[in-house]
Amino acid sequence: MIEQELHGNEALEYAETHLRQVHKDLEKWQIQYVDPATNDMWLLDYPHSEYHGGGSPRLRKMSKP
DSSP states (O other): OOOSEEEHHHHHHHHHHHOEEEEEETTTTEEEEEOTTTOOEEEEEOTTTTSGGGOSOEEEEOOOO
8 A cells, every 4th residue: 555645756756657647737836647547636746846946746645525
């Protein structure tokens, strides 16, 4: 079972190898993904965007409504 939140290179690698991008918001530095195997939605963001290069990425599984 994977954790509900991943950081740094682990987040980027998981998004690249397991998820499909569905929406990109360049102004908010956010990318929404879907897991094609489970239909779970994930959000990649940069919570410390004030840091050089946007800081470390964070990938979070979004809760279902």
